Amino acid sequence: xxxxxLMSHSSHLSDFFNVENNDAACQARAGRISxxxxxxxxxxxxxxxxxxxxxxxxPMILQELKTQIILANTYHLYLRPGSELIALASGLHGFMGxxxxxxxxxxxxxxxxxxxxxxxxxxxxSFKSILDGSMHRWTPETNMSIQHQLxxxxxMQLDECAAYPATKQQVCDAVVRSANWARRCLHFHLNxxxxxxxxxxxxxxxxxxxxxFQDLRMQSINSLLDIESDAQRFNGFGIGGYxxxxxxxxxxxxxxxxxxxxxxxxxxxxxxxGNPTTLLRAIALGIDMFDCVLPTRTARMGTAFxxxxxxxxxxxxxxxxxxxxxxxxxxxxxxxxxxxxxxHLIISKEMLGATLLSIHNLHYLINLMKEARDAIIAGKxxxxxxxxxxxxxxxxx
Amino acid sequence: xxxxxLMSHSSHLSDFFNVENNDAACQARAGRISxxxxxxxxxxxxxxxxxxxxxxxxPMILQELKTQIILANTYHLYLRPGSELIALASGLHGFMGxxxxxxxxxxxxxxxxxxxxxxxxxxxxSFKSILDGSMHRWTPETNMSIQHQLxxxxxMQLDECAAYPATKQQVCDAVVRSANWARRCLHFHLNxxxxxxxxxxxxxxxxxxxxxFQDLRMQSINSLLDIESDAQRFNGFGIGGYxxxxxxxxxxxxxxxxxxxxxxxxxxxxxxxGNPTTLLRAIALGIDMFDCVLPTRTARMGTAFxxxxxxxxxxxxxxxxxxxxxxxxxxxxxxxxxxxxxxHLIISKEMLGATLLSIHNLHYLINLMKEARDAIIAGKxxxxxxxxxxxxxxxxx
Numbered sequence: 001x002x003x004x005x006l007m008s009h010s011s012h013l014s015d016f017f018n019v020e021n022n023d024a025a026c027q028a029r030a031g032r033i034s035x036x037x038x039x040x041x042x043x044x045x046x047x048x049x050x051x052x053x054x055x056x057x058x059p060m061i062l063q064e065l066k067t068q069i070i071l072a073n074t075y076h077l078y079l080r081p082g083s084e085l086i087a088l089a090s091g092l093h094g095f096m097g098x099x100x101x102x103x104x105x106x107x108x109x110x111x112x113x114x115x116x117x118x119x120x121x122x123x124x125x126s127f128k129s130i131l132d133g134s135m136h137r138w139t140p141e142t143n144m145s146i147q148h149q150l151x152x153x154x155x156m157q158l159d160e161c162a163a164y165p166a167t168k169q170q171v172c173d174a175v176v177r178s179a180n181w182a183r184r185c186l187h188f189h190l191n192x193x194x195x196x197x198x199x200x201x202x203x204x205x206x207x208x209x210x211x212x213f214q215d216l217r218m219q220s221i222n223s224l225l226d227i228e229s230d231a232q233r234f235n236g237f238g239i240g241g242y243x244x245x246x247x248x249x250x251x252x253x254x255x256x257x258x259x260x261x262x263x264x265x266x267x268x269x270x271x272x273x274g275n276p277t278t279l280l281r282a283i284a285l286g287i288d289m290f291d292c293v294l295p296t297r298t299a300r301m302g303t304a305f306x307x308x309x310x311x312x313x314x315x316x317x318x319x320x321x322x323x324x325x326x327x328x329x330x331x332x333x334x335x336x337x338x339x340x341x342x343x344h345l346i347i348s349k350e351m352l353g354a355t356l357l358s359i360h361n362l363h364y365l366i367n368l369m370k371e372a373r374d375a376i377i378a379g380k381x382x383x384x385x386x387x388x389x390x391x392x393x394x395x396x397x
Numbered sequence: 398x399x400x401x402x403l404m405s406h407s408s409h410l411s412d413f414f415n416v417e418n419n420d421a422a423c424q425a426r427a428g429r430i431s432x433x434x435x436x437x438x439x440x441x442x443x444x445x446x447x448x449x450x451x452x453x454x455x456p457m458i459l460q461e462l463k464t465q466i467i468l469a470n471t472y473h474l475y476l477r478p479g480s481e482l483i484a485l486a487s488g489l490h491g492f493m494g495x496x497x498x499x500x501x502x503x504x505x506x507x508x509x510x511x512x513x514x515x516x517x518x519x520x521x522x523s524f525k526s527i528l529d530g531s532m533h534r535w536t537p538e539t540n541m542s543i544q545h546q547l548x549x550x551x552x553m554q555l556d557e558c559a560a561y562p563a564t565k566q567q568v569c570d571a572v573v574r575s576a577n578w579a580r581r582c583l584h585f586h587l588n589x590x591x592x593x594x595x596x597x598x599x600x601x602x603x604x605x606x607x608x609x610f611q612d613l614r615m616q617s618i619n620s621l622l623d624i625e626s627d628a629q630r631f632n633g634f635g636i637g638g639y640x641x642x643x644x645x646x647x648x649x650x651x652x653x654x655x656x657x658x659x660x661x662x663x664x665x666x667x668x669x670x671g672n673p674t675t676l677l678r679a680i681a682l683g684i685d686m687f688d689c690v691l692p693t694r695t696a697r698m699g700t701a702f703x704x705x706x707x708x709x710x711x712x713x714x715x716x717x718x719x720x721x722x723x724x725x726x727x728x729x730x731x732x733x734x735x736x737x738x739x740x741h742l743i744i745s746k747e748m749l750g751a752t753l754l755s756i757h758n759l760h761y762l763i764n765l766m767k768e769a770r771d772a773i774i775a776g777k778x779x780x781x782x783x784x785x786x787x788x789x790x791x792x793x794x
Binding site for chain 2: 319343
């Protein structure tokens, strides 16, 4: 594939994100992300399909849930079945048979969560496969190549995620290295090299790091913005390094200032967060995108979000409870199946139990994002959030 | 619920089964079973939902597959969640949220497959729970009560399944005891007792036993027919005790004479058989109904029926095979997903792999039964069968 002039790339994605409404009383905003596989209305929750499938949920049902975009994990797919094989299938869309938007993470989070097995230097990182112990090496450039092969609509820079707790110096080092890698990712993404193909329809997000140190957060943002020029810009910003052990209040204190420092014209993606209450509070601070394994992982363990707060279906009190899982919910699970039946499936370790609860939990978050968006458009987001926080549903942490 | 006069019950189900077409060249026939939850066109394959769910397949997808009737296992549901709990949900239809026909087996097959843990006498059988080792006792009457609580459209008599291999005397004893229990099941089913409810919309099938001994098969049939009177009849006949270790040819030799000895006006159900070729050969001998875990169990192991015979998707030759699972198949799995993707899901132990292959395998058998029925109606069943037997698809044993 021929290399594309920079301006063409830049102009192609110039209408990548549009803010359609700003709430007058807080930072919440309703926007639209445009990709070649369809538009994404924000705020949006992205279900996680780690290994090119949202665990337990058939793609037809994902569509019925009005899933706008799913996330897939570069680390897992690179190891198995391999990004080259997925490229042969015309990328993840072709491989999965999913014709809607996809985002891939860089895999950095997975690599750095296995700190014992990696070797890090300025140029890149070497790591051990969880599948067979084999050694692999990624640089920002090879990581971009892999994500180009996967072909998602939105791709993420390779970054270093500091552990929590970490010393300030460790976090500072990670911020500096991540910004350096962001520059190299952006350059390679837009220009490729002699062998690499460049796909002008893929959007690249940088990632803000800095842990709980607010000055490092600001340093991270400034470094990323310094990289940009009129012709070379990131299409959005991920915000990483939260939800790794710090308290919710620590995160919210930090997050408000982070979003204020980010450009208004690019989407902001709070990575790896899935608690309903956290989502709604983060939206008030100006976050547009979320992903998390929480709705599907907790479903497999028998736990459901609900208007009463979280419910553990294993609880004996549901044994003869023939009412709907959540009478306030309109999903197919709540319309067709009782708590007693769901409990039976979970206790009996039947796949359908995980499936029905995953459908409900995904619908719950997708619908919550739609309600949040409607409230923003109506100019009533702070009332919507206050009402939520005083309800039983907020008991979801 | 008041007890129902015998004549009323008998008349209610008088149009339970109608043969609509007989093939001129063989015993194959196309029929219609009428239940309060809908009609069933025969020949029919019934997917197995052991624990009140067809493993890995969402009920919405079962409906899209045009599943006419599913089978549920009395043994498993009696132990967990318990038939009394299911009765509180208005039976299996209410409990599962499945408004189409259901058949329950008696549980006899499961009990007698664990011979070491049971105590058998003329009146009934005591057995140990596989879940917690607790002891339970069933008589023909208590078994009918349990199946009344489960509320399936078609229920099966409690029978004794002889082991294979067994001495002729052992098989003879099982035939005599099963006929005795059939008589008691029929009486209790139609009349109940002071405490039991009777559901006039439930149809009861007797079960023919006799193993590979043809004289005992005939003795079994004659004993069952002797039980009947104008007012008290079985609604159909299961044929048990095949596919337990004998050869296919032994089974077909025996089966032809068995169906010829059974009444023309009642459906014949060959229990526990699911090989496509076996189904088609049995239809030629006059069988109307089948059930088997084979399509879903083999799917979970990565094996698919196909027009090329069985395919094991774990095979490395499918790694980069981006063609459809079976290009001759019109199911959603074959339309949307490649062999390479299915292989990735199976190798990665993703639930969706089992789900997509289960959908395909169920569609395969459901569609095969529809094609068989069409061939019978067109008067061309023997040609249809010959064509099948000479094709690669017949390589499915």
